[in-house]
Amino acid sequence: MPLSTPAARKPLHRRLIEMHGYQREDGLYDIEAWLADTKTYAFDNLDRGTVQPGEPLHGMWVRLTVGEDMVIRACEAASDFTPYAICPQAAPNFSRLAGVSIGPGFNRAVKERVGGAMGCTHLREVLAQMATVAFQTIGPMRWRKAREERAAAIARGETPPPARRVLPINSCYAYAEGSEVVRRHEEVAEE
Incomplete structure (x- = not known):
């Protein structure tokens, strides 16, 4: 059931977030996110001049490489579109997430490593959602593996x-x- 019919309105802002979970050949998993913000109108920006309608204000990527134990092995971030020229300099700091476990305390650990002036609000925001995608990607694979091991034990x-x-x-x-x-x-x- 969709939402109720809205009041008369016009679109102003659009945020797209796309996430994918992948199983790698080496047994690890990649969880990737892409975020893009656009406006329906042109506006002036201090570093970029005029940002045109539909041109991304934010265009960013994050990849978490995670093991079956839900521990992050590596994190890579990239910012293709940002409001300020300095913004992409925060992306390398996201490598600090290596070693963090996705589970209780995850959001706190993210804040400690890339919170505030150490990171990027938009990249940080998608990490909580990426944690959910990691569970939805890896959980069924772990369950399948456990069932296969159980069947093999019964067969033996x-x-x-x-x-x-x-x-x-x-x-x-x-x-x-x-x-x-x-x-x-x-x-x-x-x-």
């Missing part, structure tokens, strides 16, 4: 390890402790 006549999916309990309405969704996952795990 061994007692299989439990194939248990770790759920983010109380992270949202569906995963509320004791919810129907959580109960269904627990039933599947017991089979």
Whole structure:
């Protein structure tokens, strides 16, 4: 069901964010994000002169390389379009995220390493969403691997390890402790 019909209006600003999760041949995963901000009107900018309608004010990339353990192995950022000439100088600082674990405390660790004047607000904002994409990319691969290992153990006549999916309990309405969704996952795990 879409949102209700809006009041009469005209578009002014557009932010596009696109994210992808990739499995690499070396067993690691790349999570990439692209962010672009555009306006529907021309405006003056101190460093760029006049920014035309549809021309990106922000055009930025971030890549996290992550292991199955959800630890960031590398982070690369690039800023193709920025409002100020100095802005791209913040991108190399995002390499400081190597070694950070995606999980509890992730946003705090990001703030400590690239918060405030050490980083870029726009690049930093997409990192929380990238963490979710990392879970959605890597989680099913870990679950598949655990199920394959379980099946292989059964085929060898061994007692299989439990194939248990770790759920983010109380992270949202569906995963509320004791919810129907959580109960269904627990039933599947017991089979």
